[in-house]
Each structure stands twice: as structure tokens, then as C-alpha cells.
Amino acid sequence: MSAAAQTSAVAARNLARSFGGTVAVNRVSFEVARGEIFGLVGPDGAGKSTIMRMLAGVLRPDTGEIRLAGVDVVADPERARPCLSYMPQRFGLYEDMTVAENIFFYATLFGIPASVRRARGRELLDAAGLQPFERRLAGQLSGGMKQKLGLVCALIHTPQVLLLDEPTTGVDPVSRRDFWGILYGLREHGVTILLSTAYMDEAERCSRLALLHAGEIQYCDTPARLKQMMTGALLAVITQDSRRAHAALEGAPGVLGRLLMGDRVNVRVDDAERRVPELRARLAACGIGEVSIARIDPGIEDVFVALLGSERTP
Amino acid sequence: MTDDTAVLAEGLTRSFGGFTAVDRLDLRIAKGEVVGFIGPNGAGKSTTLRMLCGLLTPTSGRAVVAGFDVGRQPEAVREHIGYMSQRFSLYGDLTVRENLHFFGGLYRVPRSEFAARIQAAVAMAGLEGREEALVRTLAGGWKQRLALGCAILHRPPVLFLDEPTSGVEPEARRHFWDLIHNLAGGGVTILVSTHYMDEAEYCNRIALIDAGRMVAIGSPGELRARELAGKLYEFDCTAPGAALIALQQAPGVIDAVIFGDRLHVMIAPRGSAAEVSALLERQGLRTGLPRLIAPSLEDVFVQLVSRPRAAPIAT
Numbered sequence: 340m341s342a343a344a345q346t347s348a349v350a351a352r353n354l355a356r357s358f359g360g361t362v363a364v365n366r367v368s369f370e371v372a373r374g375e376i377f378g379l380v381g382p383d384g385a386g387k388s389t390i391m392r393m394l395a396g397v398l399r400p401d402t403g404e405i406r407l408a409g410v411d412v413v414a415d416p417e418r419a420r421p422c423l424s425y426m427p428q429r430f431g432l433y434e435d436m437t438v439a440e441n442i443f444f445y446a447t448l449f450g451i452p453a454s455v456r457r458a459r460g461r462e463l464l465d466a467a468g469l470q471p472f473e474r475r476l477a478g479q480l481s482g483g484m485k486q487k488l489g490l491v492c493a494l495i496h497t498p499q500v501l502l503l504d505e506p507t508t509g510v511d512p513v514s515r516r517d518f519w520g521i522l523y524g525l526r527e528h529g530v531t532i533l534l535s536t537a538y539m540d541e542a543e544r545c546s547r548l549a550l551l552h553a554g555e556i557q558y559c560d561t562p563a564r565l566k567q568m569m570t571g572a573l574l575a576v577i578t579q580d581s582r583r584a585h586a587a588l589e590g591a592p593g594v595l596g597r598l599l600m601g602d603r604v605n606v607r608v609d610d611a612e613r614r615v616p617e618l619r620a621r622l623a624a625c626g627i628g629e630v631s632i633a634r635i636d637p638g639i640e641d642v643f644v645a646l647l648g649s650e651r652t653p
Numbered sequence: 654m655t656d657d658t659a660v661l662a663e664g665l666t667r668s669f670g671g672f673t674a675v676d677r678l679d680l681r682i683a684k685g686e687v688v689g690f691i692g693p694n695g696a697g698k699s700t701t702l703r704m705l706c707g708l709l710t711p712t713s714g715r716a717v718v719a720g721f722d723v724g725r726q727p728e729a730v731r732e733h734i735g736y737m738s739q740r741f742s743l744y745g746d747l748t749v750r751e752n753l754h755f756f757g758g759l760y761r762v763p764r765s766e767f768a769a770r771i772q773a774a775v776a777m778a779g780l781e782g783r784e785e786a787l788v789r790t791l792a793g794g795w796k797q798r799l800a801l802g803c804a805i806l807h808r809p810p811v812l813f814l815d816e817p818t819s820g821v822e823p824e825a826r827r828h829f830w831d832l833i834h835n836l837a838g839g840g841v842t843i844l845v846s847t848h849y850m851d852e853a854e855y856c857n858r859i860a861l862i863d864a865g866r867m868v869a870i871g872s873p874g875e876l877r878a879r880e881l882a883g884k885l886y887e888f889d890c891t892a893p894g895a896a897l898i899a900l901q902q903a904p905g906v907i908d909a910v911i912f913g914d915r916l917h918v919m920i921a922p923r924g925s926a927a928e929v930s931a932l933l934e935r936q937g938l939r940t941g942l943p944r945l946i947a948p949s950l951e952d953v954f955v956q957l958v959s960r961p962r963a964a965p966i967a968t
Contacts, residue, residue: 383793384821459929481694511693511848512954523911527894537820540851544913562913582838596887597836598827601687602872631943
């Protein structure tokens with residue numbers, strides 16, 4: 340591995356893993372610097388969880404190398420364990436134990452001395468806003484609170500690297516924002532975070548992203564630079580009748596994509612300056628008046644669709 | 654109830670013991686509308702939808718779905734609705750055709766129309782020529798469109814979707830929403846329950862439910878324009894964590910949140926982005942030029958839903 344890979348918080352090179360005849364992960368390489376929030380982004384079945392499990396040392400890759408906080412994970416998963424924390428999709432909370440008991444249990448599991456345990460647990464509970472629920476059974480928490488409790492348990496031994504597999508699935512927007520607030524707080528303290536998500540809007544919150552498709556990293560960069568890779572411009576076309584406007588723009592020159600939204604049509608064009616007047620004229624010719632067309636920032640989903648194109652075979 | 658009303662709720666209420674899960678909810682949805690239901694976990698969303706599906710009797714108030722009263726004619730309601738979720742249970746070990754046959758029987762599709770409807774569902778899913786494939790061998794997008802096909806085999810006038818597109822490929826997700834808008838164009842009324850604001854963007858109107866009450870309802874654009882007390886600015890910032898702390902008590906700042914390497918700051922009309930910049934500079938925090946950005950539905954959601962504040966974390 341290169342010198343850079345030696346100093347990265349996480350470095351993966353040429354990872355591959357198959358299950359039976361199915362290739363789940365193929366030739367995946369990336370490096371994550373200390374204090375970065377790195378997102379593995381892709382739909383279900385893209386290989387996100389398989390990569391996470393290999394990084395956590397719970398699944399052996401068929402080929403490839405992983406270094407985590409300087410430790411060779413493939414050769415010596417036990418030695419990597421104190422440096423990392425892995426929160427799988429279904430984190431093992433004990434539903435018939437209280438919030439405080441779950442934290443105590445994980446603290447014991449990770450060998451946290453009794454003298455530190457109480458203070459550390461309290462600090463994390465405060466940070467997660469779970470203090471008022473200390474005595475509630477974990478099984479009686481909402482989805483968002485369960486995820487926060489999982490995070491508290493995963494942080495009890497102060498890991499340098501945090502691996503989170505789809506941590507916000509099923510979590511409402513308020514809890515999700517709180518959860519991200521906690522992650523940004525950890526980043527300030529130099530914790531390196533790798534997380535996977537199927538949600539493109541969530542991906543924008545990461546420092547850097549790897550866009551995964553069919554087990555391979557297709558693109559890897561910051562959200563801002565990925566957006567710059569998308570050609571053309573995105574326009575929001577607002578009219579009295581979005582459905583008619585959507586139909587009227589079919590086959591219009593320079594239109595690379597159309598999407599009927601709840602109260603507008605999102606249109607991707609090759610050249611905004613040239614096409615906006617043309618689109619106006621076309622809508623007017625169809626009897627659609629009161630048209631507002633504004634340039635909007637593309638989201639990561641727009642980038643994903645533009646870069647990775649259409650669906651493959653069923 | 655006028656002819657173009659598909660769903661009507663008046664004072665709809667449901668209590669469990671002493672707990673009021675849904676509290677005097679009023680709602681009118683027109684035929685062919687796509688309406689999203691959003692709200693925090695435990696807000697009463699599922700209880701509302703279960704009542705509208707005829708699965709739970711209201712404690713008081715009433716609701717009429719597809720012309721039937723959910724309290725008095727729950728069976729008729731259930732026959733006139735369709736339901737699909739991301740966790741929709743297609744049978745993986747059955748073929749595409751066998752799944753359609755199974756659901757067609759379950760929904761009592763008339764014999765005379767059976768073949769035509771199955772063919773239409775196969776065409777909608779883009780599965781022509783794959784009728785004999787096992788469902789578990791299909792990729793996510795096709796499976797999802799097949800699930801939709803199964804859910805509408807009995808041509809329900811009202812369709813309920815529960816996080817229908819979470820976890821599928823972006824392109825497949827867009828294709829799915831095109832199908833939904835086509836159905837709506839044909840007069841089907843669609844109710845979507847979701848935690849994902851990018852799904853909510855596909856809805857004509859969004860109903861935000863919190864603590865059993867309807868907090869806001871409107872189109873995505875209306876909610877953004879009406880429900881936010883200030884304007885949203887994006888600041889590039891070298892130390893977003895420190896900036897966040899500096900802005901906690903700042904005058905004119907409604908809310909500040911870290912977003913990647915940047916800071917999103919909601920500024921009240923009495924404040925200004927220039928003042929916020931100056932305040933951060935005085936603290937030795939360098940920022941680039943503030944940029945006015947379009948707020949997301951998440952910004953609206955977070956403003957309207959109250960929550961306890963969390964303290965910053967230390968390691």
C-alpha cells in the first residue's frame with residue numbers, strides 16, 4: 340500500500356467478495372482521512388452492507404486489503420476491534436432492558452472501567468437527548484430514539500473509526516437531523532465516520548461519497564464536485580397544470596430529462612440560456628400560460644441518474 | 654360530499670385508553686390527487702391511515718373513503734382501496750404470473766377480466782417476456798412495479814403507499830413516480846405515507862401531522878413559502894462546529910444546522926446574512942459569501958415539529 344494509505348484512517352484496496360456465484364463487491368478501493376464523513380451511497384443490493392461488514396472485520400474478503408487506524412483488518416481483525424465501532428442495520432439492543440442497562444451492558448462488553456463508565460454514559464446520553472428516557476425499556480423507544488441509543492452504545496469505548504450501516508433507515512426527519520448533529524460533533528473531535536445510505540438527500544451531508552452500483556464504486560468525490568460532473572442544467576418549471584406541461588415538453592430539443600413532481604416539472608436541459616426561451620415558447624404554443632422557470636441546484640439523485648443512466652435488465 | 658371528493662375526514666379522532674393518537678382531524682382530498690402524509694414517529698400518521706383503510710374504528714368523528722363510511726362500512730372501504738409498501742410481500746418463489754394470479758384471486762378480480770388485467774400489470778411493470786421468471790430473481794425496480802401492479806389489479810379508486818420507493822435505484826424510483834402520476838391522471842387518488850422528504854416532493858399536497866393534529870397542509874411550494882419564518886442562507890465555513898455554537902444566541906438567527914462542510918442558517922426578516930457573517934468574522938471564523946438557497950421540505954418539517962434540544966457531544 341502507498342504511504343498515504345498507511346496514514347489514512349481507513350484504506351481499502353481491491354476488495355472483492357462473492358456469495359456463491361453472485362459477486363456482491365468487486366474491485367472496491369478507497370481511502371478515508373481522519374475526521375472525514377465518508378458515505379457509501381447506493382440502492383439496496385449495491386454492496387454497501389457487504390463492504391461495511393468487511394471493514395468491521397466480521398466478514399473476510401475473497402481478495403483485497405483493509406487497513407483501519409494502521410491495523411491490517413484482514414490479517415488481524417481482533418487487533419482492529421478496539422479502534423472501531425460497527426453499528427449494523429439491526430443493532431443488538433436488548434429490548435427488555437432499560438436504556439441505562441443497555442449502555443451499562445455495552446460498557447462492560449468493551450471493558451470500560453467502572454470508574455469511567457458512569458460519566459461517559461451520562462455524557463453520551465445528554466448528547467443524544469436521551470437523558471429523560473434513561474429508565475425506559477429500549478423496546479418502548481421510537482425508531483429515532485432506538486437509533487440514537489444504538490449510537491450511544493457504539494460510542495461507549497471512544498472509537499477512532501465509526502462504521503454505520505444505514506443508520507437512519509425508518510427515522511423521521513427531526514430525529515435524523517439530531518442524529519447528524521451528533522455525527523458532526525464527533526467529526527469535530529477527529530472521529531472518522533463511514534456510513535452507508537440508500538437516501539440520496541442524506542448523502543449530501545457527507546464530506547465525500549462513493550456512488551455504488553452493482554458492487555462497484557462508479558464515482559467517488561465530494562458532493563460539490565460530483566454535482567459539477569453533471570452536464571447541463573436543472574430547471575424547475577412551474578405552471579397551473581404540471582401534468583400538461585410535462586406532456587408538452589416531451590421531445591423538446593435540448594431536453595435531457597423530465598420529471599413530474601408534486602407542484603412542478605423538473606427539466607434537465609443541455610444549455611439553460613438557450614433552452615429557457617424555447618421552453619417558454621413551446622409551453623405558450625400549447626396554451627399553457629403563467630409559466631415560471633427557475634434554475635435549481637441538482638441533488639445527488641439527479642447526479643446519480645445523469646452519471647449512471649438507466650436501469651439495466653430485469 | 655361532492656362528486657370529486659375521494660377522501661373526507663371530519664373531526665376524525667382515535668383514542669387508546671387515555672391517549673389521543675388522532676385528534677379531530679379534518680381533511681378533504683379530491684379525486685386524482687397525490688397527497689403525502691408526513692410526521693414524526695408516533696405522531697398519529699399510521700393510526701390515521703389505518704382508520705382511512707377501514708382497519709380501525711374511529712372513536713369519534715367520521716371519514717368517508719371512495720364513498721364509504723370507514724366506521725359503518727369498513728369492508729366496503731377495504732374492497733375499494735389498494736395498499737402497497739416497500740416491504741410489500743410478493744412471493745419470491747412464485748413466478749411473475751403466479752403472483753399476479755394469486756393477488757387477482759385474493760382481490761376477487763372478475764373472471765372475464767382476469768387475463769386482460771394481468772397482461773396490463775405485466776406491461777406496466779415492463780416485464781413482458783419475463784412472466785415465467787421467479788420474482789426473487791428480479792431487480793428492485795421491476796419487483797416494485799410488479800408490487801404496484803398487484804396492488805391495483807382490482808382497480809381501486811384509492812391507493813395507499815407506504816414509503817414506496819425507499820432503497821430502489823434512482824432511475825427506477827423516477828419511473829415508479831411516473832406510473833403513480835399516470836394513475837392519478839386517470840382519476841385514482843393516492844395517499845403516500847413517508848419519512849423521506851424527496852418522496853414528499855412528488856406529492857401534489859402534503860399533510861404534516863404532529864401529536865395527532867394536522868399541523869400544516871399544502872403543496873410543497875406553498876409549505877416552503879408559507880411555513881418558514883425566515884430565509885435560508887448557506888455559509889462556507891472552515892469550522893462549522895464552532896460557528897454553530899457562536900450562532901446559538903445570535904440575534905435574528907432562527908436556526909442553524911451543519912450541512913456537510915457548510916452551515917445552513919435560517920435568518921429572520923429582522924436579521925441579515927451580512928450581520929451573521931460579521932458576527933462569525935468577529936469570532937475569528939472565516940466564511941465565504943453567504944448564498945440564499947431554497948429551503949428543503951426537511952427545513953419546513955423541522956420548523957413545524959417541536960423537539961427537545963440535544964447538547965453537543967464530547968469525546
